[in-house]
Amino acid sequence: MPLRTAPPKIASKLTALLTAVALAVAPASSALAQQAKGPPVIRDTEAEQLLREYTRPILRAAGLEKQNIQMVIINESVFNAFVADGRRIFVNYGALMQSETPNQIIGVLAHETGHLAGGHLSKLREHLAQAQTQMIIAMLLGAGALVAGARSGNPNSGLSNVGAAAVAAPGEMIRRNLLSYVRQQEENADRAGVKFLTATGQSARGMYETFKRFTNDSLFAARGADPYVQSHPMPAERVAALEELARSSPYWDKKDDPALQLRHDMVRAKISAFMERQDTVYRRYPLSNDTLPARYARAITTYLHGDLRSALAQIDGLIQLQPNNPYFYELRGQALLEGGKPVEAIAPLRKAVALSNNAPLIEMLLGQALVGANNKAYTEEAITILRAAVARETEAPLGYMQLAMAYGRKGDLAQADLASAQSAFLRGDNKTARELASRAKTRFAVGTPGWVKADDIVAAKPLPGQDSN
Ligand SMILES: [Zn+2]
DSSP states (O other), X not given: OTTEEEOOSOHXXXXXXXXXXXXXXXXXXXXXXXXXXXXXXXXXXHHHHHHHHHHHHHHHHTTXXXXXXXXXXXXXXXXXXXXXXXXXXXXXXXXXXXXXXXXXXXXXXXXXXXXXXXXXXXXXXXXHXXXXXXXXXXXXXXXXXXXXXXXXXXXXXXXXXHHHHHHHHHHHHHHXXXXXXXXXXXXXXXXXXXXXXXXXXXXXXHHHHHHHHTOTTSHHHHHOOOHHHHHSOOOHHHHHHHHHHHHTSTTTTOOOOHHHHHHHHHHHHHHHXXXXXXXXXXXHSOTXXXXXXXXXXXXXXXXXXXXXXXXXXXXXXXXXXXXXXXXXXXHHHHHHXXXXXHHHHHHHHHHHHHHTTSXXXXXXXXXXXXXXXXXGGGHHHHHHHHHHHHXXXXXXXXXXXXXXXXXXXXXXXXXXXXXXXXXXXXXXXXXXXXXXHHHHHXXXXXXXXXXXXXXXXXXXXXXXXXXXX
Protein backbone atom coordinates (compact mmCIF):
# COMPACT_ATOMS: atom_id res chain seq x y z
CA MET A 1 0.00 0.00 0.00
CA PRO A 2 2.47 2.59 -1.10
CA LEU A 3 2.38 5.98 0.40
CA ARG A 4 -1.12 6.32 1.69
CA THR A 5 -1.48 8.93 4.34
CA ALA A 6 -3.01 8.18 7.68
CA PRO A 7 -3.83 10.53 10.53
CA PRO A 8 -1.10 10.56 13.16
CA LYS A 9 -1.50 9.51 16.74
CA ILE A 10 1.53 11.41 17.79
CA ALA A 11 0.54 14.97 17.81
CA SER A 12 0.00 16.74 21.09
CA LYS A 13 2.98 15.82 23.24
CA LEU A 14 5.33 15.94 20.34
CA THR A 15 4.09 19.24 19.04
CA ALA A 16 4.12 20.78 22.47
CA LEU A 17 7.66 19.67 23.07
CA LEU A 18 8.96 20.57 19.65
CA THR A 19 7.29 23.91 19.85
CA ALA A 20 8.90 24.42 23.23
CA VAL A 21 12.33 23.53 21.87
CA ALA A 22 11.77 25.61 18.79
CA LEU A 23 10.70 28.52 20.94
CA ALA A 24 13.80 28.11 23.05
CA VAL A 25 16.07 27.88 20.04
CA ALA A 26 14.35 30.11 17.54
CA PRO A 27 11.72 32.34 19.09
CA ALA A 28 10.10 33.24 15.78
CA SER A 29 9.55 29.70 14.56
CA SER A 30 6.55 29.64 12.30
CA ALA A 31 7.23 26.37 10.51
CA LEU A 32 6.61 24.37 13.64
CA ALA A 33 3.62 26.37 14.68
CA GLN A 34 1.98 25.47 11.37
CA GLN A 35 2.31 21.82 12.29
CA ALA A 36 0.22 22.33 15.39
CA LYS A 37 -2.40 19.81 14.22
CA GLY A 38 0.24 17.19 13.56
CA PRO A 39 1.51 16.17 10.16
CA PRO A 40 0.08 13.15 8.36
CA VAL A 41 2.03 9.93 8.25
CA ILE A 42 3.06 8.01 5.15
CA ARG A 43 2.67 4.25 5.27
CA ASP A 44 4.67 2.13 2.85
CA THR A 45 6.14 -1.30 3.51
CA GLU A 46 9.15 -0.88 1.22
CA ALA A 47 10.24 2.47 2.68
CA GLU A 48 9.54 1.46 6.28
CA GLN A 49 11.41 -1.80 5.85
CA LEU A 50 14.45 0.01 4.45
CA LEU A 51 14.44 2.52 7.32
CA ARG A 52 14.14 -0.30 9.85
CA GLU A 53 17.16 -1.99 8.31
CA TYR A 54 19.07 1.31 8.44
CA THR A 55 18.22 1.75 12.09
CA ARG A 56 18.38 -1.76 13.52
CA PRO A 57 22.20 -2.12 13.86
CA ILE A 58 22.46 1.42 15.25
CA LEU A 59 19.82 0.73 17.89
CA ARG A 60 21.62 -2.49 18.80
CA ALA A 61 24.91 -0.62 19.19
CA ALA A 62 23.09 1.88 21.40
CA GLY A 63 21.66 -0.89 23.59
CA LEU A 64 18.12 0.00 22.53
CA GLU A 65 17.27 -3.10 20.48
CA LYS A 66 14.70 -4.27 23.03
CA GLN A 67 12.78 -0.99 23.10
CA ASN A 68 10.86 -1.82 19.92
CA ILE A 69 11.48 1.63 18.51
CA GLN A 70 9.34 2.42 15.49
CA MET A 71 10.21 4.34 12.35
CA VAL A 72 7.55 6.80 11.22
CA ILE A 73 7.66 8.60 7.88
CA ILE A 74 6.06 12.03 7.93
CA ASN A 75 4.41 13.49 4.86
CA GLU A 76 6.55 16.64 4.69
CA SER A 77 8.91 17.60 1.88
CA VAL A 78 11.30 19.63 4.06
CA PHE A 79 14.25 17.97 5.73
CA ASN A 80 13.54 16.80 9.25
CA ALA A 81 14.20 13.88 11.56
CA PHE A 82 13.51 13.77 15.29
CA VAL A 83 12.64 11.63 18.26
CA ALA A 84 9.56 12.52 20.23
CA ASP A 85 8.45 10.06 22.85
CA GLY A 86 11.38 7.69 23.31
CA ARG A 87 9.53 5.10 21.24
CA ARG A 88 9.66 6.43 17.70
CA ILE A 89 12.04 8.03 15.28
CA PHE A 90 10.30 10.36 12.87
CA VAL A 91 11.70 11.07 9.42
CA ASN A 92 10.20 13.45 6.87
CA TYR A 93 10.08 11.98 3.40
CA GLY A 94 12.03 15.09 2.42
CA ALA A 95 14.98 13.84 4.47
CA LEU A 96 14.99 10.63 2.45
CA MET A 97 14.69 12.52 -0.84
CA GLN A 98 17.57 14.81 0.10
CA SER A 99 19.85 11.96 1.18
CA GLU A 100 21.70 10.77 -1.89
CA THR A 101 23.26 7.78 -0.16
CA PRO A 102 22.07 5.41 2.55
CA ASN A 103 25.02 6.56 4.64
CA GLN A 104 23.76 10.15 4.69
CA ILE A 105 20.38 9.31 6.19
CA ILE A 106 21.86 6.57 8.39
CA GLY A 107 24.13 9.26 9.86
CA VAL A 108 21.11 11.38 10.74
CA LEU A 109 19.38 8.33 12.25
CA ALA A 110 22.54 7.60 14.29
CA HIS A 111 22.47 11.18 15.60
CA GLU A 112 18.78 10.86 16.54
CA THR A 113 19.54 7.53 18.23
CA GLY A 114 22.16 9.46 20.19
CA HIS A 115 19.34 11.66 21.53
CA LEU A 116 17.30 8.57 22.40
CA ALA A 117 20.18 6.77 24.10
CA GLY A 118 21.10 9.88 26.07
CA GLY A 119 17.54 10.34 27.30
CA HIS A 120 17.85 13.89 25.98
CA LEU A 121 14.16 14.52 25.65
CA SER A 122 13.26 13.92 29.27
CA LYS A 123 16.32 15.89 30.35
CA LEU A 124 15.38 18.73 28.06
CA ARG A 125 11.83 18.59 29.35
CA GLU A 126 13.12 18.98 32.90
CA HIS A 127 15.39 21.76 31.79
CA LEU A 128 12.50 23.54 30.08
CA ALA A 129 10.35 23.18 33.17
CA GLN A 130 13.17 24.64 35.25
CA ALA A 131 13.57 27.47 32.80
CA GLN A 132 9.86 28.14 32.92
CA THR A 133 9.96 28.29 36.70
CA GLN A 134 12.94 30.62 36.56
CA MET A 135 11.07 32.74 34.04
CA ILE A 136 8.00 32.95 36.26
CA ILE A 137 10.12 33.91 39.28
CA ALA A 138 11.90 36.51 37.19
CA MET A 139 8.58 37.90 36.07
CA LEU A 140 7.28 37.98 39.64
CA LEU A 141 10.41 39.79 40.74
CA GLY A 142 10.04 42.17 37.81
CA ALA A 143 6.38 42.72 38.57
CA GLY A 144 7.34 43.43 42.18
CA ALA A 145 9.79 46.04 41.01
CA LEU A 146 7.15 47.56 38.74
CA VAL A 147 4.70 47.73 41.62
CA ALA A 148 7.40 49.30 43.77
CA GLY A 149 8.03 51.84 40.99
CA ALA A 150 4.35 52.67 40.75
CA ARG A 151 4.03 52.98 44.53
CA SER A 152 6.83 55.46 44.66
CA GLY A 153 4.23 57.79 43.19
CA ASN A 154 6.33 58.82 40.27
CA PRO A 155 6.04 56.64 37.21
CA ASN A 156 9.12 58.30 35.72
CA SER A 157 11.21 57.81 38.79
CA GLY A 158 13.29 55.19 37.06
CA LEU A 159 12.18 52.42 39.32
CA SER A 160 9.61 51.21 36.77
CA ASN A 161 12.37 50.98 34.19
CA VAL A 162 14.34 48.87 36.60
CA GLY A 163 11.29 46.62 36.74
CA ALA A 164 11.17 46.25 32.97
CA ALA A 165 14.86 45.48 32.81
CA ALA A 166 14.47 42.88 35.52
CA VAL A 167 11.91 41.14 33.33
CA ALA A 168 13.96 41.33 30.14
CA ALA A 169 17.43 40.48 31.41
CA PRO A 170 16.72 37.14 33.16
CA GLY A 171 14.54 36.14 30.20
CA GLU A 172 17.45 36.62 27.84
CA MET A 173 19.77 34.82 30.23
CA ILE A 174 17.43 31.87 30.52
CA ARG A 175 17.03 31.72 26.76
CA ARG A 176 20.81 31.68 26.27
CA ASN A 177 21.19 29.08 28.94
CA LEU A 178 18.63 26.86 27.20
CA LEU A 179 20.27 27.42 23.84
CA SER A 180 23.65 26.37 25.16
CA TYR A 181 22.01 23.37 26.81
CA VAL A 182 20.46 22.34 23.49
CA ARG A 183 23.82 22.79 21.76
CA GLN A 184 25.46 20.58 24.34
CA GLN A 185 22.87 17.90 23.70
CA GLU A 186 23.50 18.18 19.98
CA GLU A 187 27.23 17.69 20.43
CA ASN A 188 26.58 14.72 22.70
CA ALA A 189 24.23 13.21 20.10
CA ASP A 190 26.89 13.75 17.39
CA ARG A 191 29.50 11.95 19.48
CA ALA A 192 27.14 9.11 20.37
CA GLY A 193 26.06 8.82 16.73
CA VAL A 194 29.66 8.52 15.50
CA LYS A 195 30.30 5.93 18.19
CA PHE A 196 27.33 3.82 17.05
CA LEU A 197 28.38 4.11 13.41
CA THR A 198 31.94 3.06 14.18
CA ALA A 199 30.72 0.19 16.35
CA THR A 200 28.67 -1.08 13.40
CA GLY A 201 31.50 -0.65 10.89
CA GLN A 202 29.93 2.35 9.15
CA SER A 203 31.31 5.70 8.12
CA ALA A 204 30.14 8.93 9.76
CA ARG A 205 30.92 10.77 6.55
CA GLY A 206 27.25 10.90 5.55
CA MET A 207 26.31 12.48 8.88
CA TYR A 208 29.03 15.06 8.42
CA GLU A 209 28.00 15.75 4.80
CA THR A 210 24.39 16.24 5.79
CA PHE A 211 25.11 18.46 8.79
CA LYS A 212 27.59 20.53 6.83
CA ARG A 213 24.73 21.47 4.52
CA PHE A 214 22.95 22.86 7.56
CA THR A 215 25.83 24.91 8.90
CA ASN A 216 24.53 28.18 10.24
CA ASP A 217 26.23 30.27 7.60
CA SER A 218 25.34 28.05 4.66
CA LEU A 219 22.82 29.09 2.03
CA PHE A 220 20.67 26.19 3.11
CA ALA A 221 20.34 27.51 6.64
CA ALA A 222 19.72 30.99 5.29
CA ARG A 223 16.45 29.75 3.83
CA GLY A 224 15.40 29.52 7.44
CA ALA A 225 12.25 27.50 6.88
CA ASP A 226 13.70 24.09 7.55
CA PRO A 227 12.60 22.73 10.91
CA TYR A 228 15.76 20.68 11.18
CA VAL A 229 17.89 23.81 11.15
CA GLN A 230 15.67 25.39 13.77
CA SER A 231 15.81 22.46 16.16
CA HIS A 232 19.46 21.79 15.35
CA PRO A 233 21.68 24.79 15.83
CA MET A 234 24.63 24.00 13.60
CA PRO A 235 27.46 26.38 14.38
CA ALA A 236 30.60 25.92 12.30
CA GLU A 237 32.62 24.72 15.28
CA ARG A 238 30.16 21.87 15.90
CA VAL A 239 30.45 20.70 12.29
CA ALA A 240 34.25 21.03 12.47
CA ALA A 241 34.35 18.91 15.61
CA LEU A 242 32.11 16.36 13.93
CA GLU A 243 34.37 16.26 10.88
CA GLU A 244 37.44 15.61 13.01
CA LEU A 245 35.67 12.86 14.90
CA ALA A 246 34.28 11.28 11.73
CA ARG A 247 37.63 11.34 9.92
CA SER A 248 39.31 9.57 12.81
CA SER A 249 37.15 6.49 12.19
CA PRO A 250 38.75 3.63 10.22
CA TYR A 251 35.52 3.50 8.19
CA TRP A 252 35.59 7.12 6.96
CA ASP A 253 36.15 6.05 3.34
CA LYS A 254 33.82 3.09 3.41
CA LYS A 255 31.21 3.20 0.64
CA ASP A 256 27.63 2.02 0.76
CA ASP A 257 26.94 -1.49 -0.49
CA PRO A 258 25.69 -1.12 -4.12
CA ALA A 259 22.67 -3.35 -3.41
CA LEU A 260 21.67 -1.08 -0.52
CA GLN A 261 22.27 2.03 -2.64
CA LEU A 262 19.91 0.57 -5.25
CA ARG A 263 17.17 -0.02 -2.66
CA HIS A 264 17.69 3.51 -1.38
CA ASP A 265 17.33 4.86 -4.91
CA MET A 266 14.22 2.74 -5.46
CA VAL A 267 12.55 4.19 -2.37
CA ARG A 268 13.47 7.72 -3.43
CA ALA A 269 12.08 7.03 -6.90
CA LYS A 270 8.86 5.75 -5.38
CA ILE A 271 8.51 8.75 -3.09
CA SER A 272 9.14 11.12 -5.99
CA ALA A 273 6.55 9.34 -8.15
CA PHE A 274 3.87 9.38 -5.44
CA MET A 275 4.54 12.80 -3.95
CA GLU A 276 5.81 15.04 -6.73
CA ARG A 277 4.21 16.56 -9.81
CA GLN A 278 4.44 14.42 -12.91
CA ASP A 279 6.63 16.89 -14.79
CA THR A 280 9.05 16.89 -11.82
CA VAL A 281 9.08 13.08 -11.86
CA TYR A 282 9.93 13.06 -15.57
CA ARG A 283 12.59 15.71 -15.04
CA ARG A 284 14.25 13.57 -12.38
CA TYR A 285 13.69 10.33 -14.29
CA PRO A 286 13.63 11.13 -18.04
CA LEU A 287 12.89 8.43 -20.61
CA SER A 288 16.58 8.43 -21.51
CA ASN A 289 17.31 7.06 -18.01
CA ASP A 290 17.06 3.29 -18.22
CA THR A 291 18.00 2.48 -14.61
CA LEU A 292 15.67 0.44 -12.42
CA PRO A 293 14.74 3.41 -10.16
CA ALA A 294 13.87 5.57 -13.17
CA ARG A 295 11.72 2.83 -14.66
CA TYR A 296 10.06 2.34 -11.25
CA ALA A 297 9.24 6.03 -10.92
CA ARG A 298 7.82 6.18 -14.46
CA ALA A 299 5.71 3.03 -13.97
CA ILE A 300 4.20 4.49 -10.80
CA THR A 301 3.47 7.91 -12.24
CA THR A 302 1.94 6.27 -15.33
CA TYR A 303 -0.53 4.29 -13.21
CA LEU A 304 -1.27 7.28 -10.99
CA HIS A 305 -2.20 9.29 -14.06
CA GLY A 306 -4.66 6.71 -15.27
CA ASP A 307 -2.83 4.86 -18.04
CA LEU A 308 -3.29 1.39 -16.58
CA ARG A 309 -2.37 -0.55 -19.71
CA SER A 310 0.97 1.21 -20.16
CA ALA A 311 1.67 1.05 -16.41
CA LEU A 312 1.09 -2.72 -16.33
CA ALA A 313 3.45 -3.21 -19.27
CA GLN A 314 6.12 -1.18 -17.46
CA ILE A 315 5.58 -3.07 -14.20
CA ASP A 316 5.86 -6.41 -16.02
CA GLY A 317 9.19 -5.20 -17.39
CA LEU A 318 10.33 -4.51 -13.81
CA ILE A 319 9.15 -7.95 -12.65
CA GLN A 320 11.21 -9.57 -15.42
CA LEU A 321 14.30 -7.85 -14.07
CA GLN A 322 13.60 -8.66 -10.39
CA PRO A 323 11.14 -11.57 -10.23
CA ASN A 324 11.38 -11.79 -6.43
CA ASN A 325 10.79 -8.14 -5.60
CA PRO A 326 7.54 -8.10 -3.58
CA TYR A 327 6.97 -4.40 -4.19
CA PHE A 328 6.64 -4.81 -7.97
CA TYR A 329 3.78 -7.28 -7.43
CA GLU A 330 2.33 -4.96 -4.80
CA LEU A 331 2.42 -2.13 -7.34
CA ARG A 332 0.80 -4.33 -10.01
CA GLY A 333 -1.94 -5.28 -7.56
CA GLN A 334 -2.50 -1.72 -6.42
CA ALA A 335 -2.66 -0.42 -9.99
CA LEU A 336 -5.26 -3.07 -10.90
CA LEU A 337 -7.24 -2.51 -7.69
CA GLU A 338 -7.38 1.23 -8.17
CA GLY A 339 -8.06 0.71 -11.87
CA GLY A 340 -11.29 -1.06 -10.88
CA LYS A 341 -10.02 -4.62 -11.45
CA PRO A 342 -9.98 -6.23 -7.97
CA VAL A 343 -10.28 -9.80 -9.29
CA GLU A 344 -7.12 -9.39 -11.38
CA ALA A 345 -5.36 -7.72 -8.44
CA ILE A 346 -5.68 -10.84 -6.27
CA ALA A 347 -2.93 -12.96 -7.88
CA PRO A 348 -0.14 -10.33 -7.84
CA LEU A 349 -1.09 -9.32 -4.28
CA ARG A 350 -0.94 -12.93 -3.11
CA LYS A 351 2.54 -13.09 -4.60
CA ALA A 352 3.51 -9.80 -2.90
CA VAL A 353 2.25 -11.07 0.47
CA ALA A 354 4.24 -14.29 0.10
CA LEU A 355 7.44 -12.56 -1.03
CA SER A 356 7.22 -9.95 1.71
CA ASN A 357 6.82 -12.48 4.53
CA ASN A 358 3.20 -11.43 5.07
CA ALA A 359 3.76 -7.69 5.38
CA PRO A 360 0.52 -6.53 7.06
CA LEU A 361 0.03 -3.43 4.90
CA ILE A 362 0.21 -5.60 1.78
CA GLU A 363 -2.14 -8.14 3.38
CA MET A 364 -4.63 -5.31 3.84
CA LEU A 365 -4.39 -4.55 0.14
CA LEU A 366 -5.00 -8.23 -0.66
CA GLY A 367 -7.94 -8.21 1.75
CA GLN A 368 -9.29 -5.17 -0.09
CA ALA A 369 -8.99 -6.99 -3.43
CA LEU A 370 -10.71 -10.10 -2.03
CA VAL A 371 -13.56 -8.02 -0.61
CA GLY A 372 -13.77 -5.93 -3.79
CA ALA A 373 -14.03 -9.06 -5.93
CA ASN A 374 -17.62 -9.35 -4.65
CA ASN A 375 -17.48 -13.14 -4.54
CA LYS A 376 -18.71 -14.92 -1.41
CA ALA A 377 -16.11 -17.62 -1.93
CA TYR A 378 -13.42 -15.11 -0.90
CA THR A 379 -15.14 -13.74 2.21
CA GLU A 380 -13.74 -16.13 4.82
CA GLU A 381 -10.22 -15.86 3.39
CA ALA A 382 -10.46 -12.06 3.44
CA ILE A 383 -11.52 -12.12 7.10
CA THR A 384 -8.66 -14.47 8.06
CA ILE A 385 -6.03 -12.38 6.26
CA LEU A 386 -7.36 -9.04 7.50
CA ARG A 387 -7.60 -10.21 11.10
CA ALA A 388 -3.99 -11.36 10.97
CA ALA A 389 -2.98 -8.03 9.43
CA VAL A 390 -4.72 -5.77 11.97
CA ALA A 391 -3.30 -7.86 14.82
CA ARG A 392 0.24 -6.97 13.73
CA GLU A 393 -0.42 -3.54 12.25
CA THR A 394 -2.63 -1.95 14.85
CA GLU A 395 -2.76 1.63 13.62
CA ALA A 396 -3.95 1.33 10.01
CA PRO A 397 -7.66 2.22 9.65
CA LEU A 398 -7.81 0.66 6.16
CA GLY A 399 -7.47 -2.88 7.56
CA TYR A 400 -10.48 -2.45 9.86
CA MET A 401 -12.48 -0.78 7.11
CA GLN A 402 -11.98 -3.77 4.80
CA LEU A 403 -12.65 -6.14 7.68
CA ALA A 404 -15.96 -4.38 8.33
CA MET A 405 -16.94 -4.85 4.68
CA ALA A 406 -15.99 -8.54 4.75
CA TYR A 407 -18.07 -9.12 7.90
CA GLY A 408 -20.93 -7.17 6.35
CA ARG A 409 -20.84 -9.43 3.31
CA LYS A 410 -20.95 -12.43 5.60
CA GLY A 411 -23.95 -10.98 7.45
CA ASP A 412 -22.08 -10.73 10.77
CA LEU A 413 -23.34 -7.29 11.70
CA ALA A 414 -21.90 -7.27 15.23
CA GLN A 415 -18.34 -7.80 13.99
CA ALA A 416 -18.97 -5.41 11.09
CA ASP A 417 -20.02 -2.63 13.47
CA LEU A 418 -17.06 -3.33 15.76
CA ALA A 419 -14.54 -3.22 12.90
CA SER A 420 -16.13 -0.01 11.55
CA ALA A 421 -15.87 1.49 15.03
CA GLN A 422 -12.19 0.53 15.24
CA SER A 423 -11.53 2.05 11.83
CA ALA A 424 -13.28 5.30 12.81
CA PHE A 425 -11.36 5.40 16.10
CA LEU A 426 -8.02 5.08 14.28
CA ARG A 427 -9.04 7.82 11.85
CA GLY A 428 -9.62 10.04 14.88
CA ASP A 429 -13.40 10.22 14.33
CA ASN A 430 -14.32 9.51 17.92
CA LYS A 431 -17.97 10.46 17.60
CA THR A 432 -18.61 7.90 14.85
CA ALA A 433 -16.45 5.36 16.67
CA ARG A 434 -18.56 5.67 19.83
CA GLU A 435 -21.86 5.46 17.92
CA LEU A 436 -20.79 2.34 16.02
CA ALA A 437 -19.31 0.71 19.12
CA SER A 438 -22.51 1.38 21.09
CA ARG A 439 -24.52 -0.30 18.32
CA ALA A 440 -22.03 -3.21 18.22
CA LYS A 441 -22.53 -3.69 21.97
CA THR A 442 -26.25 -4.27 21.45
CA ARG A 443 -25.48 -6.98 18.86
CA PHE A 444 -22.94 -8.95 20.97
CA ALA A 445 -23.81 -11.02 24.02
CA VAL A 446 -22.73 -9.11 27.15
CA GLY A 447 -19.20 -9.98 28.28
CA THR A 448 -18.08 -11.69 25.03
CA PRO A 449 -14.70 -10.55 23.59
CA GLY A 450 -16.44 -8.48 20.89
CA TRP A 451 -18.66 -6.78 23.48
CA VAL A 452 -15.59 -5.97 25.64
CA LYS A 453 -13.73 -4.45 22.67
CA ALA A 454 -16.76 -2.37 21.74
CA ASP A 455 -17.13 -1.28 25.35
CA ASP A 456 -13.46 -0.21 25.37
CA ILE A 457 -14.10 2.08 22.41
CA VAL A 458 -17.25 3.56 23.97
CA ALA A 459 -15.24 4.32 27.10
CA ALA A 460 -11.99 5.31 25.34
CA LYS A 461 -10.35 8.64 25.72
CA PRO A 462 -9.44 10.29 22.43
CA LEU A 463 -5.93 9.58 21.16
CA PRO A 464 -3.42 12.34 21.82
CA GLY A 465 -3.81 15.22 19.45
CA GLN A 466 -7.36 14.39 18.52
CA ASP A 467 -10.33 16.42 19.54
CA SER A 468 -12.79 14.90 21.93
CA ASN A 469 -15.97 15.56 19.99
ZN1 LIG B 1 19.93 16.61 17.27
